[in-house]
Amino acid sequence: MNSHMHKTTVLPADKSGAARAAQLLDDGEVVALPSETVYGLAARCDREQGLEKIFKVKNRPADNPLILHCDGTSMALRYAKNPDERVKKLADAFWPGPLTIVVKRNDNVPDSVTAGQDTVALRVPKNEIFRDVITLCGVPIAAPSANISTSPSPTDAGEVLRQLDGKIPLILDGGSCAVGVESTIVLLDEVVSILRPGDISRLAIEKVLRINTVDKKKSTPIAPGMKYRHYAPKCEVLLYCGDNFADFIKSCKGEFGVVCFEEEQEDIVAKECIIIGRANDEKGQQRRLFKILNSLDAHDVDRWYIHTDKRFEAVYNRLFKAAQGKIFQG
Ligand code: TXA
Ligand code: MG
Secondary structure, eight states: OOTTOOOOEEEESSHHHHHHHHHHHHTTOOEEEOOSSSOEEEEETTOHHHHHHHHHHHTOOTTSOOEEEOSSHHHHHTTBSSOOHHHHHHHHHHOSSSEEEEEEBOTTSOHHHHTTOSEEEEEOOSOHHHHHHHHHHTSOEEOOBSSOTTSOOOOSHHHHHHHHTTTOSEEEEOOSOSSOSOOEEEEESSSEEEEEOOSSOHHHHHHHHTSOOBOOOTTSOOOGGGGSOOSOOSSEEEEEESSOHHHHHHTOOSSOEEEEEGGGGGGOOOSEEEEEEOTTOHHHHHHHHHHHHHHGGGSSOSEEEEEOOTTOHHHHHHHHHHTTTOEEEO
């Protein structure tokens, strides 16, 4: 076996699994860990070897910075430069949970984590085993989503294994992720902006900070990772926004699959039909989204029409990228 080959072991996400993960991380290895959002590919932030492996295993562009996962607010604050009261307000309200806060970094942050930026992305994940692993390490864990770059993120251990089998030594299996889309990323600059929508809404953040957020403008830095092709299965994905999906589908020619809301399923005629959730069930749609995107290529269909709702920003944002902007407006 050369250094790029591993027998990938899957262990339950429990105390003994956490101990094994911490040991491998200490040795400069990478391991996959469950979080409430998606599975992460973890390395200790003070192990250059591990950080390098993250980029190699995922085939991730080197200019895309990593989120530092901390076991609590006090660890996170050790990496921020002069954190103001906005960080503490957001941390009190949403940590541990699916919010990543981008702030000015200090010298404690290893350069290879931030890809040369003067900011750092900080998050305290909700999954207790993930936090146990961080506590055992005593330093933050850098962890992008545990997918190959451009593929949809994994929301269960089986999907991590499918994408990374033979490339990493260990996956901790903590079942299906409760949220199912990656964390909301909020940038605290002179103004506050949302760099990536997630389960924690813009409105919830505005309520806690008692200020309005701004839309990211061309002049403000966006999360570098958001500029790449993303979340894309190999098959063609097309979106439909509107109220007449079943009629729209009747007008579509050829062989295709459909991802629809539960209420409209009986009116859909297609080779394959997958339900993403009830029309108003934003959380359910979030939870199933990546499972569905990761499953599309296994069907014998080259083209998929997916019904989505622009109000559900986190779902819509990922689907827009998966479809590379191809949308029908009903
Ligand atoms: O829910 C999540 O956030 C998951 C779990 C594993 O915690 N992690 C995750 O990491 O989604 P990743 O690397 O797949 O996405 C992180 C995004 C990237 O688009 C990256 O460019 C952005 O965060 N990012 C990281 N550091 C940043 C910084 N200093 N400024 C702006 N964006 C940053
Ligand atoms: Mg990712």
